[in-house]
Amino acid sequence: MNTPELPRIDRRTAIKWMLTASASLALAPHISFGEHVATVFDGAGYGTDPLLNKSYKPGDFWPLTLTPAQRQTVAALCDVVIPADAKSPSASAVGVHDFIDEWVSAPYPVQVSDRKLILEGIEWIEAESQRRFGIHFVNTIARQKTVLCDDICYEPEAREEFKEAAKFFARFRDLTAAGFYTTPQGMKDVGYIGNVPLGSFDGPPPEVIKRLGLDEV
Amino acid sequence: MAFVTPETARKDYDVVIVGSGAGGGQTAYTLCMEGAKVLLLEAGRNYDVAKETPMFQTNGEAPLGGTGTPDKHFGFHDATVDGGWAVPGEPYVSASDDPRQRFMWWRSRMLGGRTNHWGRISLRNGPYDFKPHSRDGLGFDWPISYEDVAPYYDKVEMLIGVYGGDEDLENTPASPKGILHPPPKPRLGELMIKKYGGKLGVPVIAAHRAVITKPMDHVNIPPKLHPNNPRAQRILAEDMKKRAACFWATPCGRGCSIRANYQSTTVHLPPAMDTGNLDILTDAMAREITQDENGKATGVTFVDKRTGRDAHVRGRIIVVAASACESVRLLLNSKSTRFANGLGNSSGLVGKYIMDTVGTSSGGQIPALENLPPMNDDGAGGMHLYAPWWLYKEQLAGKLDFARGYHIEIGSPGKQMPGVNTFAGLEFATKGSYGRKFKEDVRRYYGSFISMGGRGEMIPNEKSFCELDPKVKDKWGIPVLRFHWEWSEHEINQVAHMRQTFAEIVESMGGTVRRSPHTDPRDYIAKGGEIIHEVGGAIMGADPRKSVTNQWGQLWDVKNVFLTDGAPFPSNADKNPTLTIMALAWRAADYMLDEMKKGNL
Numbered sequence A: 001m002n003t004p005e006l007p008r009i010d011r012r013t014a015i016k017w018m019l020t021a022s023a024s025l026a027l028a029p030h031i032s033f034g035e036h037v038a039t040v041f042d043g044a045g046y047g048t049d050p051l052l053n054k055s056y057k058p059g060d061f062w063p064l065t066l067t068p069a070q071r072q073t074v075a076a077l078c079d080v081v082i083p084a085d086a087k088s089p090s091a092s093a094v095g096v097h098d099f100i101d102e103w104v105s106a107p108y109p110v111q112v113s114d115r116k117l118i119l120e121g122i123e124w125i126e127a128e129s130q131r132r133f134g135i136h137f138v139n140t141i142a143r144q145k146t147v148l149c150d151d152i153c154y155e156p157e158a159r160e161e162f163k164e165a166a167k168f169f170a171r172f173r174d175l176t177a178a179g180f181y182t183t184p185q186g187m188k189d190v191g192y193i194g195n196v197p198l199g200s201f202d203g204p205p206p207e208v209i210k211r212l213g214l215d216e217v
Numbered sequence B: 001m002a003f004v005t006p007e008t009a010r011k012d013y014d015v016v017i018v019g020s021g022a023g024g025g026q027t028a029y030t031l032c033m034e035g036a037k038v039l040l041l042e043a044g045r046n047y048d049v050a051k052e053t054p055m056f057q058t059n060g061e062a063p064l065g066g067t068g069t070p071d072k073h074f075g076f077h078d079a080t081v082d083g084g085w086a087v088p089g090e091p092y093v094s095a096s097d098d099p100r101q102r103f104m105w106w107r108s109r110m111l112g113g114r115t116n117h118w119g120r121i122s123l124r125n126g127p128y129d130f131k132p133h134s135r136d137g138l139g140f141d142w143p144i145s146y147e148d149v150a151p152y153y154d155k156v157e158m159l160i161g162v163y164g165g166d167e168d169l170e171n172t173p174a175s176p177k178g179i180l181h182p183p184p185k186p187r188l189g190e191l192m193i194k195k196y197g198g199k200l201g202v203p204v205i206a207a208h209r210a211v212i213t214k215p216m217d218h219v220n221i222p223p224k225l226h227p228n229n230p231r232a233q234r235i236l237a238e239d240m241k242k243r244a245a246c247f248w249a250t251p252c253g254r255g256c257s258i259r260a261n262y263q264s265t266t267v268h269l270p271p272a273m274d275t276g277n278l279d280i281l282t283d284a285m286a287r288e289i290t291q292d293e294n295g296k297a298t299g300v301t302f303v304d305k306r307t308g309r310d311a312h313v314r315g316r317i318i319v320v321a322a323s324a325c326e327s328v329r330l331l332l333n334s335k336s337t338r339f340a341n342g343l344g345n346s347s348g349l350v351g352k353y354i355m356d357t358v359g360t361s362s363g364g365q366i367p368a369l370e371n372l373p374p375m376n377d378d379g380a381g382g383m384h385l386y387a388p389w390w391l392y393k394e395q396l397a398g399k400l401d402f403a404r405g406y407h408i409e410i411g412s413p414g415k416q417m418p419g420v421n422t423f424a425g426l427e428f429a430t431k432g433s434y435g436r437k438f439k440e441d442v443r444r445y446y447g448s449f450i451s452m453g454g455r456g457e458m459i460p461n462e463k464s465f466c467e468l469d470p471k472v473k474d475k476w477g478i479p480v481l482r483f484h485w486e487w488s489e490h491e492i493n494q495v496a497h498m499r500q501t502f503a504e505i506v507e508s509m510g511g512t513v514r515r516s517p518h519t520d521p522r523d524y525i526a527k528g529g530e531i532i533h534e535v536g537g538a539i540m541g542a543d544p545r546k547s548v549t550n551q552w553g554q555l556w557d558v559k560n561v562f563l564t565d566g567a568p569f570p571s572n573a574d575k576n577p578t579l580t581i582m583a584l585a586w587r588a589a590d591y592m593l594d595e596m597k598k599g600n601l
Helices: A011-027 A068-081 A096-105 A109-133 A142-150 A160-181 A184-190 A206-211 B022-033 B132-136 B146-160 B188-199 B221-225 B230-241 B269-274 B324-333 B392-396 B436-445 B489-508 B578-598
Strands: B012-018 B038-041 B278-281 B284-291 B297-304 B309-320 B358-365 B385-387 B406-411 B449-456 B465-473 B479-484 B512-515 B561-563
Touching: A068 A096, A068 A109, A068 A142, A068 A160, A096 A109, A096 A160, A109 A142, A109 A160, A160 A184, A160 B436, A184 B436, A206 B188, B012 B022, B012 B297, B022 B038, B022 B230, B022 B269, B022 B578, B038 B309, B146 B221, B146 B578, B188 B385, B188 B406, B188 B449, B188 B489, B221 B230, B230 B269, B269 B278, B284 B309, B284 B324, B309 B324, B309 B578, B324 B465, B324 B479, B358 B406, B358 B489, B406 B489, B449 B489, B489 B512
Parallel strands: B012 B038, B012 B309, B038 B278, B309 B561
Antiparallel strands: B284 B297, B297 B309, B358 B449, B358 B512, B385 B406, B406 B449, B465 B479
């Protein structure tokens, strides 16, 4: 495993930020109307008027907070969900662990709730790896990863003791897919060919329309 | 072009307009083109579409993949500034704790208001929609008919540019030939719904949306819109030349820097400013309409948000177009000895009969759409086909358990740009695949989802209204609104019918239905206000005791105050309200010009 290590914010900044986040969480509305008054989010997000026509990267608006060890586990698990194949690179190769770091470090209610799920899940993965194989998850071989993830990849069919971990895995897979398929490489993988100006919009390919029996519609 | 401040604004205007969205924009346009001196007050900041619109940014370039957050509810790139379901420093109150009785209020604090991000769906009300009470005994008739408004629908469609087909169905009127732009070709999912919905009797036709699909006809349209006014014709023609046809990329909700779709900031305000007759004052939060001792309105007091200080401007006419509920709030806050309960409120009806659109949605995964080759499904940045309400005869025959109808808005994202949720929750189909299998599954299922949103008519009721909260004020000390909300059985039964219909359509094409887990329609009906079609609160009518305005949106009590947003709507047809707001605003502005000319105002 040679996950490139990325620059981290210093611990003091991170703690300061976490305090801000938890304080604002206590105030955050969660769309609870409290005294029946609609309140606004006043945490340290990007605000209600960010510059839109600009390209951002994780860390631009709020510090990334995963520890190096957590980042390594996240990157390794990302690549279990989305490994490289003939068509596209692996999730970590396009920085999906950064996306997840940005996500779980964000001050918004959904992300704060995901943070708990993801950090506890990462901890569980690591502990389970130690328990079963006696090594860090990042150091397990592909077959060991598969044995472990097979137990937690589908919550409806997971054994009782793996239900919680399966909930984590489902969310982790969603986030990995979110990070991966919004990159240029991910969009190319699924064959997204839009977002380009066209002189005319010609609709779906005629042969596909015909094949689906939609040419007479 | 003149952006002014409280210091540089004139002392007097012919007309002061509060609000710069569809109603305020159209009113300003019509008045300025015909020579009136107008000041437009906007509570939000100035907004430069050309400079600020994120035209080709991908979701991956936005924080959190562009997903919605409490700061940007509709996603990072959505063209909403300082707005959403909650606005900093500007609370509103729900009278009830019950989530089923909650009203949600979307606001935007930017020049052009909510027109910058709206869905551009531009449907005409039909003849029935102006006389609903006459048809089924519920709600209220309008004091005008389709024939009164039709010429203004024509004008607005010519001015803003709307694509659509030439179908002429029951209560779904066609536009006169040559007015609409050619509709874009349907996407696969839309064709599927047309085919299988059609078999179930649901007519699926070209949507009408305010997106131009060819250059504006700058030669023939200006003389039709401004006969005998060569200057206005010239100004409009020049501006129309600057609008480009849709180039089939980037969602309309971000706004459009090439001005291919309608937003007040790209269509109404530029030519109005080119006349030299329009001043715009942004960051101006209206506090009160001032009155003289005779009960005539004299002007508007507003908070200059940059300094926090109050300022005042005078106008012969005051137009309130701040969005239905915000307009109601301004009237209720404009108290005087003569109008102790708020301006124009002698009927006691200001704030009453707030209506939203009845909504719910569901969809499905369609095996026939799996594993298709790459294709560009971006299209016109919104739907190309929709289904107008079709069960008029069944309803008349008493076969339905609700009054009024709904249309179906088709969501057929196909192979559009992946976002954060595009592949979320896929395990319902994949049984939890991961690794290379997951990547194959994603390729397989990409583009195989469709959704349908029902958009139906709510009947105005006594329990859905807003009033001033006795205690809560916004950060400038202006009392805020408290909302009361309740759906009637008509709306509840209507969403149950929607869900049933959508399931039948999805199943008839071999798909798996995907919908919210709620089973009680009281829980899956969209909350009041959630569809953001709120209208009413100052309804128009023929009787001053039973309505707030006349057919021109003119207050019965104060003849130099007009409402030109959705507030005067006495009913809320399933047709999205924006086009009708603009048509009525144009009509009202024509009336104001006429009355000023006659010396009546």
